[in-house]
Amino acid sequence: MRLVFGIIVLIAATWFFSALLGTPEETASAQGPAEWVSSQQCAECHEQIYNEWKESPHANSWNNEDVRVQSDDFANKDCIDCHAPRPVFETGLGERVLPRAARRSEGVDCLTCHMLPDGGMAGTISNPRVACKPVTRRELRRVTLCAGCHDQHKTVQQWKATTFADHRDGCMECHMPYRDGTPEGGRLHTMPGGHYIEMVKTAVTLTGTKDESGQPSVTVANVGGGHAYPTDERSRASDLWWRTVSADAPVGDDGVAESGGEWHHLHRIRDPYRHETDMVSTLLHFGESRVLPIEDPAAQGSPVEVVLVYKRTPYYRDKETGIAQHLEDVADPFDDSELVHRVVIEP
Amino acid sequence: MKLCALPIAFLLGLTGTLGSCGDSAGSEPTATKAGSVPGAPSDVPARVLEDVVGSTLARLGVEARVSELSAAELRADTGLLPDDASAPETEDRTSDEGSSSPEEAVEADEGLDPEFVEMREGLISWVSDSPDSLDTAKKDIAAVKDEIAAVMAAGFSVEGRDPTGLKALIDLSTQSPSPDVAAEIAAVAATHEEDWLRRYAAWALGTLSATPGTDRVVPLLLRRLKYERDPEALVWVSSTLAAFENYAGTQQLYDTTALPAGDPAGDAARGQLALVLQRAGESLRLGETPDTKAVLAAWNAGRLGRARSAASDGLLGEVWMLVADLSGEHFQLRGVDDARHALSLLGPWAAEELALALGDDDEYVRLHTAQVLERMGPRGQTAFDSVVASLRDPHDAVCGAAAEALVAITRGTDRASAARTALLDRITAKCPYEIKVACVRALGHMQPDQVPAEELRGLFESTPLSDLRLAAAPGLLRAGSESLVLPWLIDELEASVGDPAGAEAVLGDWLARADSEAARASLDAWRGHAAQNRVVHTAAEAKARRAARAKTLRETLLPAIR
Structure with a gap:
């Protein structure tokens, strides 16, 4: 009798776990690989997300040419920590990330954000029926997930001082928006930021005016960046240039007047490298408006075109003559930068 | 009961299977703070980790610096989470050598003999107005040097002193030399905005090198090697370091000699380099003055410099403060790298301290200490045993850094083959992939006569x-x-x-x-x-x-x- 009872319980238990695990087909597909060792494994099920990530700066963080030049091919080992980090959940949320020794060419990969210390995967919804069996971790949408790398240059500190933090809008709200505007569509894994000029344009405004004496001035304001403008790497800079133009000068494909006078540098917005001890930080913090008069007499009496450009290196690299070490030597502000905003101040 | 136990056992077994299915997804076991070492042979005991930095600082009577930035705050999630965005801002804390708040400055002379304070200020004023009176003023200070030493050191914290007054204070305080006076002058050498005053302060420190305890300024001067842009100030920093038997600035001194005759920095560099080489020759007991190349070779090989026993407690305290700066509490790497830079330029004696730091319970301290040793090269070879032990550190990242450090500290030494053996032992069967890659990379950086060609060839051919x-x-x-x-x-x-x-x-x-x-x-x-x-x-x-x-x-x- 006891034996029969035991067998019944065994069968019931088997049925229970079969139901729990799903159909045999589902069970087979849920096996997944023996271990998660590469982001390429994620592509099989998450093709769209993988392709978005693959095109993102995160995926390119190890191979990016600027990074390789500035880090001396990663001879500066500090750069490895954030450009090929170990999983954030392993190191600890809010902790400074630690470097990987392997798979560095995958850069900041799927495993960096999703891999848990036990080898499992963090997701927004637990699902034991799929290969990676994600478990819900709400920390995925928290600022601390990004902070391990992105507070290296105090971006998170800057965010904390903004109304974005007051309104509990973290990194995700701007840099990982819902793909189709709804939670069902999932979040965009291209993670647009400073490498996407359209996003940069939403961070700042540029307006021009002139006073009673006819002296023009521009105001650049950080109205949409949830942190300083620019932020993160100290290599990033934003410059204001001005020149005189004729009233009827047409605008070319590059977004500025097709002809005009010589460009003059007006102002640089940037946080200096640590060795640039003679420079001060001119970062434009959220909510800050900076009025910059154009005091050159040549700017009076004719229309003045002012441009705000965004740069990912502090240097202007003229393809003909090499790097211009001094801003006054720059012949073309657009040779190594992208146009953010333009304004023309009428006389 | 027994029959009931059967399905329970079955359930447990099945649950275990499910669990292991999930667990098997991990490429390697989770690193643990203590206990068994993942991937290590069973007979290799786990390294015992402890709060080495904290206990050492306490022993030296040094109060650890408060973390400059945000790691603790980040860990606590204060203000960073959507659920906690309204949390109050923590106080912005900063720390920097040589800085003092106005309140501290006002209180600088509190508790000191007012007669000596008056004497100090009177002499500074006198010397500032009449430079010819310096010798006389110096004699006045020298006559009471022991009694006035603390007053002279406190004089640097008085707010609003102009550069001329600071120079006079430096001149006078060198007549009552003490570790505190040296530390204050070093702060001027490191932070003052006037180039000429930094030069002067760096030079003055060299005159104090024979005073016991003044060697505590060495780490600050080493950091200055990284940031000083004035060539003549760099000359005096390098020269003073050599007076403390630290030859880390010799290359910069040599480079500055390329400036033409008549250039003050070039002239100073030529004169000081000759003295530095002569001093090094005496330390090496060569009987003749070696050239720059020979001195640098001896320094890099760990054959020059003071013994650990000669290091004052003040210097050890400064070194361990730097080790504390390597910790996870310091979030921004620029501060970490300043500490790493200074530590890596210390003499060979420091490797014994760093060997201890490799056993700290903070994996950031261990990782960055290994990187310091890697930068030291053979100057750090006395840490060999500890670095080998770190190949089995509980944290993979530390193992990787230790692998590269091991190759660096044994390069060109008779321990290179032992390093190779240790690395090859580490990459046997159960080695986690991360560590295996790191060890192979380190082996690949060995000198040609030490590269384990056969093993690497086999590995290369057997893996895609x-x-x-x-x-x-x-x-x-x-x-x-x-x-x-x-x-x-x-x-x-x-x-x-x-x-x-x-x-x-x-x-x-x-x-x-x-x-x-x-x-x-x-x-x-x-x-x-x-x-x-x-x-x-x-x-x-x-x-x-x-x-x-x-x-x-x-x-x-x-x-x-x-």
Whole structure:
């Protein structure tokens, strides 16, 4: 009798776990690989997300040419920590990330954000029926997930001082928006930021005016960046240039007047490298408006075109003559930068 | 009961199976703070980790600096989480050497003998107004040097003192030398905005080098080597370091001698370099003055510099403060790197302290300490045993850093083969992949006569994984396995999955060093494809560059090596 009872319980238990695990087909597909060792494994099920990530700066963080030049091919080992980090959940949320020794060419990969210390995967919804069996971790949408790398240059500190933090809008709200505007569509894994000029344009405004004496001035304001403008790497800079133009000068494909006078540098917005001890930080913090008069007499009496450009290196690299070490030597502000905003101040 | 236990056991077993299914997804066991070492043979005990930094600082009577930035705050999630965005801001804390708040400055002389304070200020004023009176004023200070030492040191914290007054204070306080006076003068040498005053302060410190305890300024001067831009100030910093038997600034001193005659910095450098070389020759008991190259070789090999027993408690305290700066509490790496820089330029005696730091319970301290030792090279060789133990550190990242440190500290020493053995032992069967790649990369960086060519060759041929092949490639190339490695590296330049940039770096480095005719010819073509005028290629341009380089090497190099 006891034996029969035991067998019944065994069968019931088997049925229970079969139901729990799903159909045999589902069970087979849920096996997944023996271990998660590469982001390429994620592509099989998450093709769209993988392709978005693959095109993102995160995926390119190890191979990016600027990074390789500035880090001396990663001879500066500090750069490895954030450009090929170990999983954030392993190191600890809010902790400074630690470097990987392997798979560095995958850069900041799927495993960096999703891999848990036990080898499992963090997701927004637990699902034991799929290969990676994600478990819900709400920390995925928290600022601390990004902070391990992105507070290296105090971006998170800057965010904390903004109304974005007051309104509990973290990194995700701007840099990982819902793909189709709804939670069902999932979040965009291209993670647009400073490498996407359209996003940069939403961070700042540029307006021009002139006073009673006819002296023009521009105001650049950080109205949409949830942190300083620019932020993160100290290599990033934003410059204001001005020149005189004729009233009827047409605008070319590059977004500025097709002809005009010589460009003059007006102002640089940037946080200096640590060795640039003679420079001060001119970062434009959220909510800050900076009025910059154009005091050159040549700017009076004719229309003045002012441009705000965004740069990912502090240097202007003229393809003909090499790097211009001094801003006054720059012949073309657009040779190594992208146009953010333009304004023309009428006389 | 027994029958009931059967399905329960079944359930438990099944649950365990499910659990292991999930667990097996992890590439390696989770690192633990203590206990068994993942991947280590059973007879290798786990390193006992403890709060080495904290306990050492306490023993030295030094209060650890408060974390400058946000790690603790981040860990606590204060203000960073959507659920906690309204949490109050924590106080912005900063720390920097030589700084003092106005309140501290006002209180600087509190508790000190007012007669001596008055004497100090009177003499400073007198010397500032009448420089000719300096000698007389010095004698006045020297006559009461023991009683007035604390008052002189406190004088540096008085707010609003102009550069002339500071110079007078430096002149006078050197007559009552003490570790505190030295520390205050070092702060002037490190932070004052006037170049001439930093030069003067750096020079003055050299005159105090014989006073016991003044060696505590050495770490601050070493940090200054990184940031000083005034060539003459750099000369005096380097020269003063040598007075403390630290030769880290000798190269910069030598470089400054290239300035023409008549240039104050060049003239000072030539004079000071001669003295530094002479002092080094006496330390090495050479009987003659060595040249710069010989001194640098002796310094880098760990044959120059004071013994650990000569280091004052003040210096040890400063060193351990720097080790504390390596911790996870210091979030921004720029501060960490300042500490790493200064530590890595200390004399060979410091390796004994760093060996202790490798046992700290903070993995950031251990990781960065290993990196310090790597930078020290053979100067850090006395930490050999601890570095070998760190190959089995509970944290993979520390193991990797230890592997590279091990190769660096034994380079050119008679312990190189022992290092090779330790690394080869580590990459046997159960070694986690991360550590295996790190150890192979370290083996690949060994000198040609130490590269374990046979083992690396076997590994290279048996794995399809780019990581391991790329890690082994530099060593194999130097060991003469070009025909095995070069074809793969060239293909890797164009690989869609792999590490083309890494392959390019290895190939570029090998071409620059190789001495064959084919390699030299290929190097010219290789460089011809490089970005011109230091313009950085776009991603598409970089891909095209690598393709062009691959094509060139297939045409020019491969036929020659086959």
